[in-house]
Amino acid sequence: MPRKTMIEAIRDAMDIMMERDDNVVVFGEDVGFFGGVFRCTQGLQAKYGKTRCFDAPISEAGIVGAAIGMAAYGLKPCIEIQFADYVYPAYDQIVSEAARLRYRSNGDFTCPIVVRMPVGGGIFGGQTHSQSPEALFTHVSGLKVVVPSNPHDAKGLLISAIEDPDPVIFLEPKRLYNGPFDGHYDRPVTPWSKHDLGEVPDGHYTVPLGKAIKRREGSKLTILAYGTMVYVAEAAAEEHGIDAEIIDLRTLLPLDLETIVESVSKTGRCVVVHEATLTSGFGAELAALVQEHCFYKLEAPVVRVTGWDTPYPHAQEWDYFPGPVRLGRALVETLEG
Amino acid sequence: MSDDGSPGEFGPLSLHVPEPAVRPGGAPDFSNVELDEAGAIRRPEVDANPEDIRDLAFSIIRVLNRDGAAVGPWAGLLTDDQLIEGLRHMMTLRTFDARMQIAQRQGKTSFYMQHLGEEAVSCAFRKALAPGDMNFPTYRQAGLLIADDYPMVEMMCQIYSNERDPLKGRQLPIMYSSKEHGFFSISGNLATQYIQAVGWAMASAIKHDTKIAAGWIGDGSTAESDFHASLVFASTYKAPIVLNIVNNQWAISTFQGIARGGSGTFAARGLGFGIPALRVDGNDYLAVFAVAKWAIERARRNLGPTLIEYVTYRAGAHSTSDDPSAYRPKTESDAWPLGDPVIRLKNHLIGRGVWSDDRHKQTEAEILDTVVAAQKEAESFGTLHAGGKPSARDMFEGVYEEMPPHLRRQRQQAGV
Numbered sequence: 001m002p003r004k005t006m007i008e009a010i011r012d013a014m015d016i017m018m019e020r021d022d023n024v025v026v027f028g029e030d031v032g033f034f035g036g037v038f039r040c041t042q043g044l045q046a047k048y049g050k051t052r053c054f055d056a057p058i059s060e061a062g063i064v065g066a067a068i069g070m071a072a073y074g075l076k077p078c079i080e081i082q083f084a085d086y087v088y089p090a091y092d093q094i095v096s097e098a099a100r101l102r103y104r105s106n107g108d109f110t111c112p113i114v115v116r117m118p119v120g121g122g123i124f125g126g127q128t129h130s131q132s133p134e135a136l137f138t139h140v141s142g143l144k145v146v147v148p149s150n151p152h153d154a155k156g157l158l159i160s161a162i163e164d165p166d167p168v169i170f171l172e173p174k175r176l177y178n179g180p181f182d183g184h185y186d187r188p189v190t191p192w193s194k195h196d197l198g199e200v201p202d203g204h205y206t207v208p209l210g211k212a213i214k215r216r217e218g219s220k221l222t223i224l225a226y227g228t229m230v231y232v233a234e235a236a237a238e239e240h241g242i243d244a245e246i247i248d249l250r251t252l253l254p255l256d257l258e259t260i261v262e263s264v265s266k267t268g269r270c271v272v273v274h275e276a277t278l279t280s281g282f283g284a285e286l287a288a289l290v291q292e293h294c295f296y297k298l299e300a301p302v303v304r305v306t307g308w309d310t311p312y313p314h315a316q317e318w319d320y321f322p323g324p325v326r327l328g329r330a331l332v333e334t335l336e337g
Numbered sequence: 338m339s340d341d342g343s344p345g346e347f348g349p350l351s352l353h354v355p356e357p358a359v360r361p362g363g364a365p366d367f368s369n370v371e372l373d374e375a376g377a378i379r380r381p382e383v384d385a386n387p388e389d390i391r392d393l394a395f396s397i398i399r400v401l402n403r404d405g406a407a408v409g410p411w412a413g414l415l416t417d418d419q420l421i422e423g424l425r426h427m428m429t430l431r432t433f434d435a436r437m438q439i440a441q442r443q444g445k446t447s448f449y450m451q452h453l454g455e456e457a458v459s460c461a462f463r464k465a466l467a468p469g470d471m472n473f474p475t476y477r478q479a480g481l482l483i484a485d486d487y488p489m490v491e492m493m494c495q496i497y498s499n500e501r502d503p504l505k506g507r508q509l510p511i512m513y514s515s516k517e518h519g520f521f522s523i524s525g526n527l528a529t530q531y532i533q534a535v536g537w538a539m540a541s542a543i544k545h546d547t548k549i550a551a552g553w554i555g556d557g558s559t560a561e562s563d564f565h566a567s568l569v570f571a572s573t574y575k576a577p578i579v580l581n582i583v584n585n586q587w588a589i590s591t592f593q594g595i596a597r598g599g600s601g602t603f604a605a606r607g608l609g610f611g612i613p614a615l616r617v618d619g620n621d622y623l624a625v626f627a628v629a630k631w632a633i634e635r636a637r638r639n640l641g642p643t644l645i646e647y648v649t650y651r652a653g654a655h656s657t658s659d660d661p662s663a664y665r666p667k668t669e670s671d672a673w674p675l676g677d678p679v680i681r682l683k684n685h686l687i688g689r690g691v692w693s694d695d696r697h698k699q700t701e702a703e704i705l706d707t708v709v710a711a712q713k714e715a716e717s718f719g720t721l722h723a724g725g726k727p728s729a730r731d732m733f734e735g736v737y738e739e740m741p742p743h744l745r746r747q748r749q750q751a752g753v
Contacts, residue, residue, distance in 0.1 A: 025543060051543045057573055062532055062566030069473070069536025069550070072521060075543065077536075089562070096526040097533065103735045105514040105522035106504045110738070142736050165738040210741065254741035 003198040005191070006177045009151035010040050010116070013158035014078055016204050018048050021076060024162060026053040028063055028080030028116075037082060038118060038177060060090035064115060068097050071111045078162050081117040084171060085128040090115075091136070098167040099142030114161045118174035119147070120228055120275050121312055122181060122321050125174075130312040132227075132276035137169045138253045138285065144168045144209055145253040149176060149230040150197035153250060156207030164209060173227035181228055182235035183323030212256035214263070218245035221269040221335055224260060224286050226250065229273045229322070236328040242335060252282055260286070261293045268299040269334050273327055278306040300337045305330045357592035361662060365672035370648075372674055375402035375621075376409020383635045387613040394604035394614035397648055400623040405684035411627040417691045423464065423622050424682045424692075426484040427456035428701060431679060432708045433479070433489065434653075437496055440712070441510075441657045445720035446496050448510045450476050454652030454670060457622040457678035458583055460484045462551065465629035466519065467637075469548045473521045473534035476511050477583065478553050485518045489708065493715035500725030501718040507732070528554055528561030531580070535570045538578035538636070549577040549636040557588020559603055560596040568644075572610040575641035579632040580612070582644065583619065585651035590664040607644030619649030620678040623685070648675065729753040 004012065017024045026041055032055035035042030044053040056063045060081055067077035081087045087094070094115065101111040121130030137145045146161055146168055148154035154172065161168035175181045179191040192198030215230055220243040223233040230248045237244040245263050249256065264270045270290050272283040283304040290302050305322045313320055358366040378398045381390050400412045407413065415423070434451040441449040452459070459480030466472075472481050482492060494501040496510040504514060514522035521537075524530060534552030541548045554564060559582060571578055582603045586593050597603060607614035613635075617628040625647065632643035652670035654661050666672075686692030719725035733740065733748040740748075 057566075057569045059566045059569060061563055062570050065529065065532030065563060065566060066536030066539060066570055069533035069538070070540040070543075071536075072533065073471075073537045073540035073544075075540045092526060093529060093532075093563075097524060097529050100524075101522060102738070104504065104508050104512065104524070105516075106507065107735055108503075108514045108516045109522050144737075254737075254743060257742065 001199040001201060003193045004151050004200040005179070005198070006148070006151045006154045006172070007038060007040055009155040009200045010158055010172065011042060011044070012200065013155045013162070014041065014044060015047070017078070017159060017162045018044065018052060020204065023075045024052075024078060025070065025075055026078050026080075027056050029056055029058055029082050031055065031080050036080065038174065040116070041080070060086055060088075061093050064090040064093040064098065067113045068093060068101065068111055071113045072101070072109045076112050076162060078114040078116065081115060083129050084117040084119040084133050085131045087117055087133065094137070094143070094167070094169070095140050099140045102166065103142060110165060111167045112165050114158070114168045114170050116170045116172060119171040120173040120175050121317065122175040122183070122185070122228060124314060124317055125312070126314040127311045132274065132307070134171055134252055135276060135280060135282045138282050142167065143253060144251065145171070146209060146251050147171045147173065147226045148250065149173065149227055149248050150180070151192055151200045152197050153207050155200050156205050157209065157250065159204060160206045160209050163206070168209070171227070175228045180231045182231040183321060184235065185318055185323075207250070209251045210254045210256055211251065212247050212249045212259040214245060214259070215248045216244065216246040218243045218267065220244065220267055221271065221331060222247060222260070222263040222267045223331070224249060224270065224272045226252065226274065229275060232322065232324050232327055233273055236324040236331055239324060240328045240332055242331050244331065255289070257289060257293065260290065264290050264294040265297045268297050270294070270298070270302045271305060271327070271330055271334050272302065273305045273322060275307050275322060277309045278304060279309050281306055300334050303330050303334050355592070355594035355598075357594065357665065359666055361664065361666055363666055365666045365669040367672060367674050370674055373397045373399060375399040376412070378409070378411070380410035380631070383631055383638060384640055385613070387611055390613055391608055394608055394616055395601055397616050397618050398624050398628055399618040399621050400627060401621045401681050401685050405681065405688040407623055407685060411624055414627050414630060415623060417686070417689060419464070420622070420682065420686055421691065423460060423626075424679070424686060425700065425704070426460040426480060427622070427679050427682065429704050429708070430456045430460060430480050430483045432704050433483065433492070436708050436712055437493070438657065440496070444722065445716070446498070446510050447721055448657055449496065450511055450656045451653040452477055452479060454673070454677065455583065455585055455619065455649050456480055457625050457682070458619050458647045458649060461622045461625035462581070462629045465626055465633050466551065469519070470551065471519045471521060471534070471537055471548065472551045472553065473530035473537065474523060474553045475527070475530070475555055475558070475583075476523055477555065479511065479513070481520055482513060482515065482518055487515055487518045487520070489711040490715050493712060494718055497715055497718070497720045498727065499715070499719030500727060501715070502727055505731040505734070506727035527558040528563035531567040532563045532570060535567050535576050535578055538576035539570070539574050542574070542577055542639075547637065549579065549633060551579045551581060553581045553583065555588060556582065556584040556586065556593045556603060557591060557596050559606065568607065568610040568612060571642035572612055575639075577636040577639065578642045579629065579636055580607070580642055580644045582646045583649065584646050585649050587651045587655070587665070589655045589659060602646060604644060604646035612642050612644050614644040614646065616646045616648060618675055619647030620675040620681060622678060622682045650675065
């Protein structure tokens with residue numbers, strides 16, 4: 001099976017959907033002629049023409065707002081916000097409009113859009129190229145929120161997102177674009193061509209929204225992770241010889257609660273890990289759900305390992321990023337506690 | 338500042354905060370409103386170069402003169418029957434407003450917003466559109482529905498949030514939605530729909546369709562950043578859209594000078610984006626129709642966007658929650674130099690010899706009967722606090738196409 005980077009897989013998903021459905025349009029800042037600052041839309045304009053894939057003015061509210069209008073007409077816009085850190089000018093359009101259009105019009109108008117945006121740190125991106133704002137979207141009724149962790153899922157999830165009848169926030173961990181990253185910043189990075197999850201089938205396939213997947217079977221402890229943290233979790237469990245079950249959530253909203261409850265009920269322990277800041281982060285929702293549904297099975301408090309409650313710093317990247325050392329310590333404590 | 342802290346060569350700065358000409362207690366003063374004579378403003382070809390018609394953003398296109406006659410190059414587009422129909426629409430909207438205003442005071446609904454004085458804008462614009470075109474209205478363009486014969490009972494059921502409310506009680510009163518009638522779902526968030534209208538128009542162009550979009554915004558909301566985004570997108574992609582600004586002088590308590598700033602007119606905002614802009618007497622049904630038709634034709638011929646500023650006056654309170662006497666003279670609307678759109682069209686029709694005071698009174702009574710009958714029917718399906726209401730189950734529906742598990746659990750918890 002061919003191996004692809006996450007960038008190639010994402011591009012492949014858009015290519016396939018543009019081929020299959022004339023109503024799929026792709027636009028955003030620099031996504032047209034140039035093919036995107038991360039090359040995710042390379043070649044799409046040449047193949048499908050300027051009215052299917054085009055450059056947009058630097059106006060996030062304009063990009064999302066226009067996409068909502070297009071969706072109301074009947075198109076399926078798959079748009080790009082260059083960095084998740086820059087989505088805030090579009091927040092009103094996403095929260096007040098895209099998320100609520102079906103509800104407030106009782107289905108008279110709908111909003112099948114996908115808003116792609118690179119997220120996450122670990123790349124010396126500083127304050128405005130590293131953020132993980134997923135909790136700002138999981139708090140919004142009417143949105144779906146997806147975070148793939150590998151090329152195979154990225155393609156299948158993006159196809160599902162484009163086919164979905166409701167607005168999907170599609171967060172792409174840019175640290176994973178070219179290869180998996182376990183937080184060991186001092187070691188050489190493996191490209192996706194050397195990793196099994198870089199195997200991406202040709203053609204159309206879907207990975208369903210709302211379904212988590214077990215990345216590692218274990219019996220002593222459950223780690224709930226998504227995006228880059230899946231690999232940090234694998235490394236931490238491996239290095240400490242912990243029999244941990246790692247669940248890659250893949251979709252944060254709607255959440256696959258069943259898989260989570262099944263795992264934590266079995267292991268009795270749970271560590272939640274994400275890059276985003278701690279307070280009111282998505283981990284708080286996960287911890288609350290676990291205690292609500294697994295209280296009598298829990299043998300230790302649910303622990304969260306996350307970014308600190310600070311803006312994402314530059315020089316202190318590796319003191320901020322929740323790497324395998326910090327996570328490993330939490331795993332050992334949770335297991336012994 | 339010099340080293341010792343005293344102002345040096347330049348005096349101290351001061352902040353300019355614009356004020357309306359007059360406040361409560363004062364005599365209304367519209368001497369600053371520059372009016373052009375009816376018929377005085379030229380009518381360019383629809384394919385005119387935007388650069389060549391910049392002056393139209395600084396004048397006011399008017400058709401009806403002081404004597405109620407239709408004059409000049411923008412006149413002559415509507416038949417007697419069409420004008421009588423237009424008058425009926427405006428009168429219907431006014432009566433509808435008055436009844437719903439009372440219904441709110443009677444506690445039958447929580448909220449209402451009138452169109453008093455602005456009826457011509459949405460009623461005339463609707464008649465210039467073709468089936469399939471899409472409006473992206475604000476909360477003050479219900480004339481688009483009235484003039485398209487949207488069932489009044491349904492509008493009232495929405496206002497009452499009753500068991501027949503097409504929006505299942507989820508929306509605040511007057512936030513209508515009707516795809517069938519080219520009326521996009523209203524949002525409480527100002528200006529958001531303006532850029533969505535541009536997107537809709539872009540979609541129509543992408544699909545090589547012939548439909549056009551109309552965006553709507555008030556004077557105050559032009560200060561929102563979405564207004565700016567809309568003009569950039571409309572200009573860049575030459576979207577087939579008419580960008581309407583209804584300048585009714587007031588944004589709740591804030592006079593239009595706060596949003597407009599030093600710009601001569603709201604229409605002038607379009608010029609910086611290369612968008613041709615027209616300014617029109619918003620209380621002149623004939624002028625509104627003529628200008629709308631011009632802009633709609635431009636869009637339909639793929640010549641790109643047009644901005645229209647409708648100069649009018651918000652004669653009523655901002656909403657049922659507002660008391661304008663706290664911030665403007667009580668008699669200000671009487672002093673408004675562009676008068677009342679209903680009376681002006683009425684006088685025009687009388688002057689044409691196709692209308693009379695008696696017919697007007699009779700029509701008023703007929704419309705009242707129709708509105709009261711509709712109200713009775715709507716109230717038979719319930720009002721906000723009495724009678725039939727949407728199911729609590731409906732609250733959980735429609736968040737997504739398919740209800741996800743967490744919402745299903747919450748619906749069970751709610752016991753519905």
